[in-house]
Amino acid sequence: MNRRTLLGGLFAAASVPALTACAGGITSLDGEGSTSGGGGSSKDGVTIGTANFTENQVLGYLYAAVLQQAGVTVKVRPNLGTREILIPALKGGDIDLLPEYQGALLHYLDPKATATEEGAMQNALAVALPTGLQVLPYGMAEDSDAFVVTQETARKYGLTSLADLRKQNGKLVIGAAPEVKKRQVGAVGLKEVYGVEFKEFKSLDSSGPLVKGALKKGDVDVANLFTTDTDIQANDWVVLTDPKNLIPGQHIVPLIADRVADSPVRKALARLGNVLTTAQLTELNRQVDKDKKDPEDVANAYAKQHGLA
Numbered sequence: 001m002n003r004r005t006l007l008g009g010l011f012a013a014a015s016v017p018a019l020t021a022c023a024g025g026i027t028s029l030d031g032e033g034s035t036s037g038g039g040g041s042s043k044d045g046v047t048i049g050t051a052n053f054t055e056n057q058v059l060g061y062l063y064a065a066v067l068q069q070a071g072v073t074v075k076v077r078p079n080l081g082t083r084e085i086l087i088p089a090l091k092g093g094d095i096d097l098l099p100e101y102q103g104a105l106l107h108y109l110d111p112k113a114t115a116t117e118e119g120a121m122q123n124a125l126a127v128a129l130p131t132g133l134q135v136l137p138y139g140m141a142e143d144s145d146a147f148v149v150t151q152e153t154a155r156k157y158g159l160t161s162l163a164d165l166r167k168q169n170g171k172l173v174i175g176a177a178p179e180v181k182k183r184q185v186g187a188v189g190l191k192e193v194y195g196v197e198f199k200e201f202k203s204l205d206s207s208g209p210l211v212k213g214a215l216k217k218g219d220v221d222v223a224n225l226f227t228t229d230t231d232i233q234a235n236d237w238v239v240l241t242d243p244k245n246l247i248p249g250q251h252i253v254p255l256i257a258d259r260v261a262d263s264p265v266r267k268a269l270a271r272l273g274n275v276l277t278t279a280q281l282t283e284l285n286r287q288v289d290k291d292k293k294d295p296e297d298v299a300n301a302y303a304k305q306h307g308l309a
Contacts, residue, residue, distance in 0.1 A: 040259040045073035049086055049095035052079045053206040054288045054295065055143060055228060055281065059099035059252060061299030062272060065309040070268040078295070082179050083108050090257055091130060097265075100255040102138055103248025104145070107184045116248045125253075136266055138253040139273025141281045143228040145185050145247050146239045147174075153221050154238040161241040165196040165222070175211045175220030178203040185247055186224065193246045198222070228282040230290065252276070275306050 050060035057078045064074045089095045102121045106113045109128035115121045125135050149159055157168050180186035181201050190196040204210040207226040215223040254269045287293045303309035
């Protein structure tokens with residue numbers, strides 16, 4: 001990915017407050033806290049953007065549901081693309097809010113970041129974020145990257161961990177979204193951390209039908225999926241373990257522009273973060289991907305069921 005070093009000396013590390021997660025994974029009980037300063041006003045509405053995969057769209061509509069319940073006017077712009085599109089859109093005012101993932105966002109902003117614990121990553125994000133943006137308290141739900149092989153491939157090559165891939169350098173084909181080729185949590189990190197080199201990188205999609213179809217057909221040997229993808233268990237695929245901790249924690253965290261980050265927005269998103277679990281998020285993904293339900297309908301039904309809308 002095209003990563004940039006941001007903020008320079010604007011924040012000194014010593015000025016970043018220590019954060020302690022409560023039982024639900026939220027860094028502030030009332031939703032008022034954040035890892036960056038700056039307030040704003042949502043009186044003119046909030047535009048929510050999402051990335052181009054199912055789960056992020058579901059999260060975007062969940063954000064919309066809880067904000068509407070709080071009296072905030074919202075607009076959702078789903079399926080906009082990757083961070084290379086979303087972050088500039090957020091900075092430029094085309095969108096105001098998007099669902100993010102702690103570790104992935106941190107590595108995008110600072111590829112040399114070493115934090116892996118949730119609170120430490122929040123602190124690191126406060127330093128790395130560009131002026132005008134902030135992350136709100138992270139929620140219980142998380143979704144990490146996973147590198148997956150079929151049972152047949154695992155047996156054939158003796159694969160149980162990412163470290164085992166090195167033994168097959170130059171033999172295996174990996175399938176993933178195009179940006180994974182340049183990501184630290186991707187081809188770059190696999191080579192730097194594990195010494196892995198693939199025969200070929202096939203640009204497909206993010207834990208979607210293309211990459212999963214290629215894995216099933218044997219067109220790729222390794223696929224980059226998300227841990228909340230129900231197809232992993234349904235197909236009895238093998239998630240390769242990560243003994244060197246290449247893949248950081250990925251709790252869901254709202255990334256928001258200061259200009260709209262007022263109390264109603266903070267409190268509404270904190271309520272959602274305190275309720276939504278990883279298992280529930282996985283089920284919502286299944287309803288969209290397997291049952292072919294509309295992401296907005298799925299999100300709204302969940303919000304009503306749990307008293308969030």
